[in-house]
Amino acid sequence: MANGAYVAHRENQRELILEVAEELFINKGIEQVTIGDIAEGSRLTRATIYKYFSNKEEIAGEIYKNVAKLWVERDRQDVWGFAGNGWERLERFVVTHFDNLFLNPHEARMSAEFNYMYSKKLSVAAAKEIFLESLEGERQRLLECIKGGQEDGSLREDIDPDVLLASVLNFNSGMMNRLGELGDKVEGEYGLGVETIFRQICRLFLDGFKPQASPRAKAAPRAKRASSK
Amino acid sequence: MANGAYVAHRENQRELILEVAEELFINKGIEQVTIGDIAEGSRLTRATIYKYFSNKEEIAGEIYKNVAKLWVERDRQDVWGFAGNGWERLERFVVTHFDNLFLNPHEARMSAEFNYMYSKKLSVAAAKEIFLESLEGERQRLLECIKGGQEDGSLREDIDPDVLLASVLNFNSGMMNRLGELGDKVEGEYGLGVETIFRQICRLFLDGFKPQASPRAKAAPRAKRASSK
Amino acid sequence: MANGAYVAHRENQRELILEVAEELFINKGIEQVTIGDIAEGSRLTRATIYKYFSNKEEIAGEIYKNVAKLWVERDRQDVWGFAGNGWERLERFVVTHFDNLFLNPHEARMSAEFNYMYSKKLSVAAAKEIFLESLEGERQRLLECIKGGQEDGSLREDIDPDVLLASVLNFNSGMMNRLGELGDKVEGEYGLGVETIFRQICRLFLDGFKPQASPRAKAAPRAKRASSK
Amino acid sequence: MANGAYVAHRENQRELILEVAEELFINKGIEQVTIGDIAEGSRLTRATIYKYFSNKEEIAGEIYKNVAKLWVERDRQDVWGFAGNGWERLERFVVTHFDNLFLNPHEARMSAEFNYMYSKKLSVAAAKEIFLESLEGERQRLLECIKGGQEDGSLREDIDPDVLLASVLNFNSGMMNRLGELGDKVEGEYGLGVETIFRQICRLFLDGFKPQASPRAKAAPRAKRASSK
């Protein structure tokens, strides 16, 4: 029916807008992009954009959700289906993520953008909805993977699984955002390929999850410092 | 003479502006702060601010340089003066930095803000000037520390020292910025103290620098994925 | 036949739109109501509204005409059929009108709205058409009532009947609009019920129509004032 | 000092803006006037207008306050200084007001505009502040005049002084606003000069305040009507 055509058209326009917006967000930064830019890029008027989204943040949130959905989907296929010991599966979780980011740098870029925005503008409630929804069952699956690794002896047991979980997730986020922010700039800074460096960082981090042979080297006494303020 | 008074006055005003701006940048985010806000906070007019700085980015750069200078100074006192094997000194380098960040969260905040801005607005040249200048001799000192560690057997030798160096610096930056962006939000998300988590992340990362007992576990074959675009 | 159904349907829709619009005009003020509001209220789309009326003013005019028709109809029943002397019939004309307004405050509201709009947006021609059409034979009937009153001695004779007529009509309009604008606010302002006050105003005004016992008190010499501009 | 020049300049600009705005408000209606219109009229930019007033309503309020201040001032000179019996002073109060309005029609126009706006947009609190402030001691002075009139026998005693007071004030407002809305249109409608008509309305109303010779004519029995809704 005609109705179906309408719906299809709307969906096409929505996608068009999202694509244009993502491109712009990544190149110029969410905050630097105006609704006008998006309108121009999609050859629509500003007013029309508002027929589809009620503001820029909603657009950004939508794009982020799509990206996050991709991640979960990829994990489902390439990580959680993989049989191996705990450490190997954990490695897969981390490495596969960065593998894909090297292929799709825009995802890291968008994540960096969105996380920054989240830390500023989004209400905690709105952010939580987006982030939690985007993670779906990942946290649970990863937690079980970690517990399994501690049982099968491939992961160190001296750290609480919940802490390990939070560590992995924050490491991933932190380094992904760094990757996104650096973009192609890192070569200029370090004279090394960005991919090389981040692969090694992952490797170092992951090796730290293995059972540590000797009791951990005694940490040097901590520096005591006053606040700078 | 009168001239001296003028110079002193100018210096005072400059500092006042920088202090007010830092406070605002940290609380509201650089992009959300207007010159008007800074003017109001320092009880000057917008026009007067322009007598001291030519725009907001310059102010931010100045503040960042000051913070970075602090870091270098602290390292000089608490890290490079410390005698120990390579791994221990490296650990100090990383842990001391985060110790101080927990005491001075605004530094992490400012770093996150500035790095984000750098990835967007700053010309590569301007950014390079700021970042390189701020690092001064740190890179060199850290590189020597790493090489020493590989010689004294406390650091793994299967990774090039330059790569290890870049790894440490990028890890530090990435996790610091993540820390800055999260602020106090992480507790709500993970139910764990932010400090606990980040200390463990550092520990895991640093343990990965130790010589690895067994030849590195054979990585699972990498997933092959097409670009999402 | 089908044609009849169409016509009936159109008529129903028209009425629906008018009802919704009146409700909105009264509550929010004509200028604050958008075509979109009316569309939403009548569960139609904006585009559909345009199939029935060419703009908001036309809708408002239609509603006003309906209200005015009511007034004429009521007068026909309750005023002009009443036998009494001139003053008594005049009183009826005024008092009945306000009696009804107290029962139907939305009519006063709508009148106030419409008069205000008339003074601004409506072309003089369009306004004349609406106002004159709405008055139909009222002016004539009232004029005869006044002349009758002057003959039967119940109305003062020192003022020209045409002037008395214009006085009554303008008084009615002015106080009705004031009533409409005040709504229920007057109580807060004066601590008196709005109905009480307006009834007394009518009474004072009407008593002024009686033959004045003494020659009118000599007015104090008029103040001479320059324009404020 | 230069400071004085600044202050004087500001004051001039303020007045310029107010004058332009009043002219526009009167001709086009407050709601039809945009800040852009005012800016254009005063040969400033929109942004500059915002340096002087924070929005259109504030401008309108200011103009209304000025007009109301004029009224109070005129009353002080021409009404309250006048010695006469209660009815004569009351007459002065009403007639002087309209005398001045005929000379300065823009005042009636502005009052009509403002009252309409008050009934819609202004918060009751904001409106009260403006209206009460503008009336200053007028209410009290008029009340005493009325009580005096009842004592000296020039005013009817069968109506409570407070009610008489509210009657006069509402009559004045209502008819003034009607006058403002009609502008010069009334001639076209009634073939009579607007001034003539309104003078007679005042006269009729004021004559109603005199002690009524006979017991008030028994009102015809009131029409009983159902609500139109």
Add this chain to the structure above:
DNA sequence: AATGAATGAGGGTTCATTCAT
């Protein structure tokens, strides 16, 4: 050195209205 005034550019948003379906 510091200021107040003024600007121009641009951002987000809303609405009446038209058009193709």
Add this chain to the structure above:
DNA sequence: TATGAATGAACCCTCATTCAT
């Protein structure tokens, strides 16, 4: 008949920046 899409014109407001004092 009714509708969804799209538009373009406005409007309000904010800000960085410059200029004369």
